[in-house]
Amino acid sequence: MIEHARLPDPVGYFEQREGLRLIGRGPWRSALCPFHDDHNPSLRVNVETGAFRCMACGAKGGDVLAYHRARYGLSFTQAARDLGALI
Numbered sequence: 001m002i003e004h005a006r007l008p009d010p011v012g013y014f015e016q017r018e019g020l021r022l023i024g025r026g027p028w029r030s031a032l033c034p035f036h037d038d039h040n041p042s043l044r045v046n047v048e049t050g051a052f053r054c055m056a057c058g059a060k061g062g063d064v065l066a067y068h069r070a071r072y073g074l075s076f077t078q079a080a081r082d083l084g085a086l087i
C-alpha cells in the first residue's frame with residue numbers, strides 16, 4: 001500500500017532532493033530536464049501536484065512517485081519505499 005499523503009512536497013523533492021533549479025512562478029515551473037541532455041529548460045513541473053512533462057524528450061508523469069520511478073528505473077513499490085510513502 002502507498003500513502004500518497006506521505007509523498008514528499010514537490011518543491012522540496014525537486015529542488016532539494018533532485019537538485020533541479022525551478023524557474024518561474026505559478027504552479028508550472030521550468031527546469032533542465034534530467035531525462036535527456038538538456039541545455040534549455042525543457043522540463044515543466046507542477047509544484048502543487050508533482051506532475052512533470054518534458055517538451056523535448058517526452059518524459060512525463062503525474063506525481064513525484066512517477067518521476068522517481070522514471071528517473072531511477074524503480075518499480076512502483078521500490079519508489080514508494082524510497083520516498084517513505086509505503087505503509
Ligand SMILES: [Zn+2]
Nearest residue numbers: 033036054057
Ligand atoms: Zn527531457
